[in-house]
Amino acid sequence: MAPVPCAICKTSRALIIRPKNHQKLCKGCFITIxxxxxxxxxxxxxxxxxGDRIAIGASGGKDSTVLASVLKTLNERYNYGLELVLLSIDEGIKGYRDDSLETVKRNAVQYDMPLKIVGYDELYGWTMDQVVEAIGKKGNCTYCGVFRRQALDRGAKMLGIKHVVTGHNADDVAxxxxMxxxxxxxxxxxRSTSIVTGDESSEVRRSKPLKYAYEKEIVLYAHHKKLDYFSTECLYSPEAFRGSAxxxxxxxxxxxxxxxxxxxxxxxxxxxxxxxAVTGISHCKSQKVSLSSADGEEEGAAGCGTNGRSSGGEMADMxxxxxxxxxxxxxEVEITSKVPNGVNGQRHDRIGAKPESRNGVKREPGKKLTRQTLGTCKTCGYMSSQDICKACMLLEGLNKNRPKMEIEIDVEDEESSTLRRKMEGLALTAA
Amino acid sequence: MAVVDVAPSDEPLQYFCKSKCFSQYVTTKAIKRMETYRVRGSIAKAARKLLFPLSFGPSSASLLYILDQHLQGQYDRMNRAAYELIVVHIDLNLEAADRKQSSELLDQYKSRFPRHTYSSLGLEDALLLDNIDWTALNMPEPLQNDSKNTGMDKLQQLVGSMPSATSKTDVITTLLTRLLVDVAKRNCCESILFADSTTRLAEKTLTETAKGRGFSLPWQVSDGMSPYGIGFNYPLRDLLKKELVIFSSLTIPPLTDLIILQGPSSHISASSKLTTIDDLMAQYFQSVEENYPSIVANVVRTSSKLQPLSGDETAACGLCGLPVAEGTDGIDGWGGDQNSASRASEQQDGKHKVLCYGCSRSING
Structure with missing residues (x-):
């Protein structure tokens, strides 16, 4: 069989089938495109x-390594005039971060970029290993995720940098x-769909330049560019909704x-x-910029192998x-329908005693819309849609030596892993 | 209203030891959604006409049974009914033998529920619609008389020209909806009653999302006026598919003989070429429904909260007919396209036809 020529340059032999559209390309053309x-x-x-100074949230994993490599290349090729800095978070998970931080340190040399490593211990007084010791193996992804998000922003602030880019790819966003x-x-x-969160007024903006890049292509790129990255999965538990999605x-x-x-x-x-009413975001604003992203939960950060947040019982809990x-x-419906005169006087948490809620179309249980507006945390001053930001809430609980947020501490170990297996099985049968 | 004290719905029979209670639970949930079609006042008004698409599946059979009883109740109490059903079956089969079977089955429905008007059409009748942009599909305009090919041939040709199994299913679904709207309008119906269960609506939410038709969700899963100028209603939106399957076997006599059960997606085979996104989602929610029925319902509640964009300039998609905001048509020229040349070249040819992202994806692969 004759070799297939590359669909772009038509001269070199095609070696790569592009995951995104199955185009057959040669190595050079793939890297370029x-x-x-x-x-x-x-x-x-x-x-x-x-002139922007940009911090690249670097975990040593494939996404952030590819992001650093590509941004360096483009910054030079198109003269963006950016000052690029690597910013890494040390969650304090023994055996997980040691190797990846070594990778980041090598990347800093390879790409000739300054590197800043911020530890959970210096930011919060707790390493993840200590958190896990305190609250157990379940639910700790919540802590890790909330802490990491703030950690990147706080680290950027320490460096006087106003823009953090992360390695979230199209698969993550989808x-x-x-989920x-x-x-x-x-x-x-x-919130999760916009490429940039935060705007000119916020202290630190975040963006995901790889938002439209397929994970498979990122892996291919890293492979063909022979990038030095570290592949590992977080040791702690995956999360059912995200796993299913x-x-x-x-x-x-x-x-x-x-x-x-x-x-x-x-x-x-x-x-x-x-x-x-749900978002607190005015639609008049450009869709690309959304305000509130402060609670830091909408996405697993790129560094976390599983992107997990809490353990497998989440679906069952919900x-x-x-x-x-x-x-x-x-x-509640039953009561109101039997007391015809009491309808307007009664308050219902869930249903909302508006007259139109009786027309059968709008009457949905749980249709309560929560409004979210952006403010700052009263304790630490970090952006938050709550009075006290999530990190401070969690910390308060930790410091009292017990978790404040109840994250399914009541589910038995065994049960939870059975459930997780079930979820995995469920996903697999759909293959 | 004795059934409101309802136990968790994941294992219906365990809680409804008597099938009568369970049947009443299902009936109540459906009839509640028909509240706008109660007989009101003493002055007789003309019955409102509602189109009832009958697919022969367990959901539409169950809904027809329930509404038939509902109407009987109205006659018994008031000697008149608030609405009348125009039942239509759209035949998706392209084989003559299958069609014969469908028409025999429809006759059985007629004799079991004789008070309604029945008709049957083949999907190829959608090819006669003049509000679809056939050139976008590389099809001749319906008026061009092509005596060599029958409608069925043309339909086969159209479906066969689609680039993937998902695209085929997608275009069939779209044509089906357009045809139903047309039938509803021709019969002066104010609304179409779709028998979609919660499970089906959850499937639809994720299927349309996966096909790039997220923009259209406010019109796909919510009750109310559709952009076609006909109301869409989903009286079974609070019932799970498995509940309806059980219900259809508990009626007296059971509806079982009237129902064609879709195989449990056994054709989700090793070959991903034949699998469709619709199959994937159906299978996914079938399993979620087993263990997490409330999560299925929650997906539907969530997508029903999405509101159509107001005030933007829109044009109807040439295929599905849904409103597309200006500048958002086609699969090119948005952020994820990442190809600055594509949009410009498309607009140069002068005849820029509007297709929504989802339809454009289906046609172009």
Whole structure:
């Protein structure tokens, strides 16, 4: 069989089938088009301005390593005029970070970039290993995620840098969109799709230049550029909703490669359809800039192998809560319908005693819309939609030597892993 | 309303030892959604016409049974009914033998529920619609008389020209909806009653999201006026698919003989070429429904909260007919396209036809 020529240069032999669209390309053309697409994203979204100092959230993993490599290349090729700095977080997980931090240190030399490592212990007084010791192996992803997000911003602040870029890729974004649909979390659905969070007024902006890049292409790029990265999975527990969404994304990609991008597109469009009452974001603003991202939970940060947040019982917990809600609200309906005159006088947490809620169309249990507005934490001054930011809440609990947030401490070990297996099985059968 | 004290719905039979209670629970949930179609006042008004698409699946069979009883109740009490059903079956089969079977089955429905008007159409009748941009599909305009090919041939040709199994299913679904809207309008119906269960609506939410049609969700899963100028209603939106399957076997006599059960997606085979996104999602929610029924319902509640964009300039998609905000049509020229040349070249040819992202993806692969 004659070798297939590259679809772009038509001369070299095609060695790579592009995961995104199955185009057959040679190595050189693949590397070029991958870089040019990131360049396209950067320029069309006006992500940077000349003279900006940019911190690259670097975990030593493939995504952030590719991001650092590509940004360095583009900065030189197109003279962006950026000052690039590597920023790493040391969660204090023995055996997990040691190797990856070594990778980041080598990257700093290879890319000739300054490196700043910020430790959880210096920021919060707790390493993750200490947190796990205090609260157990379950639910600790919440702590890790909340702490890491703030850590990047705080680290950037220490360096006097106003813009952090992270290695989130298209698969991550698509996964987050499906996950938030499954969890019924519209505010996060709306926020997670924008390429930039925070605006000129916020102390630290965040962006994800790899938002449209397929994970598989990132791996290919790293491989063909022979990048030095460290692949590891976080030692602690995965999370059911994200795990479920992830395998769904993988299956979708198999059936229709464009599906990842199509989900991202859907998410961007849906963000515009989320009622303002839910997000606190005015639709008059550019869709690309969303204000509130301070709670730091909408996405697993790139450094965390599993992107997990709490353990596998999350789906079962939510199921239970939803059922209780439903039961409670159906009882409320029953009462109101028997007391015809009492309807307007009564207050209902769940149903909202508005007249239109009786027309049968709008009457949904749990239709309460929570408004989120951006403020600052009273304790640490960090951006937050709550009075006290999540990190401070968690810290307060930790410092009292017990977790403040109840994150399914009541589920037995065994039960939880059975459930997780079930979820995995469920995902696998859809293959 | 004796059934509101309802136990968790994950194992219905365990809680509803008597099938009668369970059947009443299902009926109540559906009828609650029909509150706008109660008989009101003493002055007789003309019955409102509602289109009822009958697929022969357990959900639509169950809903027809429930509404038939509902109407009987209205006649018994008031000697008149608030609405009448125009039942239509759209045949998706392209084989003559299958079609014969469908028409026999429809006759069984007629004799079991005789008070309604029945009709049957083949999906190829959608090819006669003049509000679809056939050139976008590389099809001749419907008026061009092409006597050599029958409608069925043309449909086969159209579906066969789609680049993937997902695209085929997608275009069939779209044509089906457009045809139903047309039938509803021709019969002066004010609304279409879709028998989609919660499970089906959750599937639809994620399927449309995965096909890049997130923009269209406010019109795909919510009750109310559709952009086609006909109301869309989903009276079974509070019931799980498995509940309806059980219900259909508990009626007296059971509906089982009237139902064609779709195989449990056994054709999700090793070959991803034949698998569709619709299959994937159906299978996914079938399993979520087993262990986490409330999460299925929560997905639907969530997507029902999305609101259509107001005030933007829109144009109807040439295929699905849904409103597309200006500048958001096609699969090119958005952030994820990352190719600065694509949009410009598309607009140069002068005849810029509007297709939504999802339809454009289906046609172009």
């Amino acid at each position: 991958f870089e040019e697409e990131i360049h396209h994203t950067v320029t069309t979204t006006k992500l940077f301005s000349r 996964e987050t969109i499906l 938030n649909l499954l969890r019924g979390d519209l505010p996060r659905l709306a 992830r395998s769904l994304i993988k299956n979708l990609e198999r059936v229709r490669p464009s599906a990842i991008l199509d989900v991202v597109r859907s998410g961007e469009d849906m963000a515009k359809l989320v009622p303002e 199921e239970k809560k939803l059922q209780e809600d439903e039961e409670a609200s159906s009882r």
